[in-house]
Amino acid sequence: MTDTPIDAAIIGAGVAGSAVTLALAARAPAGFRTLIFDRAEPGPGTAYAPQSASLLLNGPVRAMSMMPDDERHFERWLVDEPSDALICRARYGAYARATVASALASRADFRHVRDEVVDLQRRDDNGYALTTHRGERFVARKVVLALGNFAPASHFLPETLQKFPGYFGDPWRVDVAPFENRDVVVIGSRLTAMDVVALLDERAFRGRVHLVSRHALIPRVEDPRVRGADPAKLGLDTSTPYALLRSMRRAAETFPGDWRSLVDSVRPMTPAIWASWSDRERKRFLRHAQAMWAVHRYRVPAATFAAFARLQHEGRVLNHRGRIRRVTVRDSELDVDVSSAAVSQTIRAAYVVNCTGPSCDIRRVDRPLVRNALSNGLLRADSLHLGIDANEEYRILDASGRAQSNLFGIGPLLRGLWYETTAIPEIVKHASSIAAELLREESNMAVAG
Ligand SMILES: Cc1cc2nc3c(=O)[nH]c(=O)nc-3n(C[C@H](O)[C@H](O)[C@H](O)COP(=O)(O)OP(=O)(O)OC[C@H]3O[C@@H](n4cnc5c(N)ncnc54)[C@H](O)[C@@H]3O)c2cc1C
Structure with a gap:
């Protein structure tokens, strides 16, 4: 462990952690030592890493700049796309990767640590000790948790299903290529379910897709030319x-x-x-x-919806309302019993993909950092279990409800506080405010000096 503390540790290098890094790189005085931790390359995170032309942004180009003070930054990077286009997410991932890489290269005092942080402890000096999966230890004066979206919860599903080899609990990392022509159950009917249908369509899948959800509500189609009224x-x-x-x-x-x-x-x-x-x-x-x-x-791009509508018209996407009550293994397939107040039915499928949305209840998240920080009393769930408790200055509340002056949160973790906190425009705005908080002491010291 190095005893000289670093100034800021950013845990998670998806768009949220990267946006904090960009804001700091632009504003922090020279010598402000910053580390950004993630096993993955900084930038794309979960949403923008998959390399598929069928996975599209659901917000227009004009709303997606990673630079808080330069709204047209992404548009200029793209060069050739209209401002209201809904482009491929992989391209946004390339933009995020390139933008943060160039910021890291411009600062000798910033570095990416390619590892997962597994433990966080508060120190007597109000800083934090971090331990990574490989056992490296660091001390940081300030820490930002940018842990992103956790894979969907599965506790409400029968255990037989969770253990079935054809069950995929993480819809953002599923490889649909082996599905070929065998029927698939997709649990959920919203944006991630639409993405899975689009991925299957891209692979010329010839089987049937059964969407199963409590309300069977399909997202409405986006029109990126429309702007919010006053x-x-x-x-x-x-x-x-x-x-x-x-x-x-x-x-x-x-x-x-x-x-x-x-x-x-x-x-x-x-x-x-x-x-x-x-x-x-x-x-x-x-x-x-x-x-x-x-x-x-949260609306679906027209091109994604078109794939869904075509397959539905051909009878190859079926939208069922109900809950999964039981599953029975039949060799390499499953009988999935689905029932609602009106009907009960059994669907036979070879694969099941859980698209019920990110898991918000951190008490159920099986990640070492979250588990340890909860048991250390550094985090607590917000009252509705939508994320963690924090105050309006992004400071995370500990188990006793006290705001920790040097521990910050951003992105999906703060759903309980802001409700609207997961999309790029909000994330970039919050990243800018957090960077200002991180640097507040620095500017006070400079004034005092
Ligand atoms: C499939 C999908 C599509 C989306 N599409 C859009 C869209 O089109 N437009 C829009 O505005 N929003 C969209 N969103 C919303 C999305 O939440 C944000 O756009 C944004 O990507 C969230 O970024 P993040 O950094 O908070 O999370 P993530 O992208 O989940 O990144 C979190 C990162 O933290 C890392 N991490 C976690 N724990 C640790 C640890 N202990 N140590 C080190 N690293 C750790 C993970 O490896 C990961 O790389 C989409 C979300 C999803 C899931």
């Missing part, structure tokens, strides 16, 4: 989830533009609305409105 002109009542949805319905009756514009008008206000609701109201939203809200807010 919420001030809509007179929405945001006091409770019910009031908000009712006033949005009312506004829709006379709204002259596209409905997406109305939905997107709420996006910039979401953290404030979320903060103004009580836990009871938030729970109500999650129970009764979230599924419907999600398919309107």
Whole structure:
């Protein structure tokens, strides 16, 4: 272990950790030692690493710059794409990789450590000791957790299914090539399920895909030309989830533009609305409105939807409403029993992909750093189990509810705090604010000096 502490440790080098690194590289004084930890190359993270032309961004080029002070940075990097195009995610991954690599190369005091952090301990001086999987140890004055999306939860699925060789628990790393012509069950019907259908279509898959989900709701199609309306002109009542949805319905009756514009008008206000609701109201939203809200807010690119619609028309994608109750192994296949209030049926399939969305409940996340930080009392789940508890300055609360001045969080981990916190525009904004917090002491010292 080196005893001289580094100034900042960023754990996780997906877009969130990379965006903090970029903001720091641009603003930190020379000699501000920063390490970014990840087994993977910094930049693409989970969402933008897969190399498939069928996996598209669901936000337009104009909204995807990684540079908080340069909105057109990505557009210029691409050179040849219109600002409202929904391009391939792999290309965004290339942009993220190149952008952060160039920032790292420009700073002698910044470095990528290609390893996973498995343990974090608070020190008496309010810094942190980090241990990596390979056993390297570091001391950091400040730490940012940018751990990203965890693979979907599986505890609600029968154990037989989880142990079946054709079960894929991580939909973002699934290789569909071996599926060939055998039937597949996809649990979920939202964006990740649409991605799996698009990947199968790309492979000229000839089997059937059974989507199984509680609501059987399919995301609405994105139109990237549409921009959010000015919420001030809509007179929405945001006091409770019910009031908000009712006033949005009312506004829709006379709204002259596209409905997406109305939905997107709420996006910039979401953290404030979320903060103004009580836990009871938030729970109500999650129970009764979230599924419907999600398919309107998180929309599918038209090209991805076209693959889904074509296969559905050919009878090769079937959308079932219900829950998986039981599975029975039949040699190399499974009988999957699905039932809803209305029907029960058995689907035979050779493969099952879990597309139920990122696991949010950190008590169930089986990753050493999360487990250890929870048992050390450095983290606690937020009251709704959407992520971890933190305050509005991105400072993570410890088990006793005290904000830790030198431990920060960003991205999906902060869902409970902001609700709207996982997409690039929000991540880049938050990264910029966190960098300012990390450097606040530095600038105070410089002024005092
Ligand atoms: C499939 C998918 C598609 C998406 N598409 C879009 C889109 O089109 N537009 C949009 O705006 N948003 C999209 N999103 C939202 C997405 O959450 C963000 O865009 C963004 O990629 C999240 O970045 P992140 O860095 O927080 O997480 P991640 O990309 O998950 O990165 C986290 C990184 O942390 C590393 N890590 C975790 N634990 C440790 C540890 N202990 N030590 C070291 N490293 C660790 C992981 O290896 C990983 O590389 C998408 C999300 C998904 C999952």
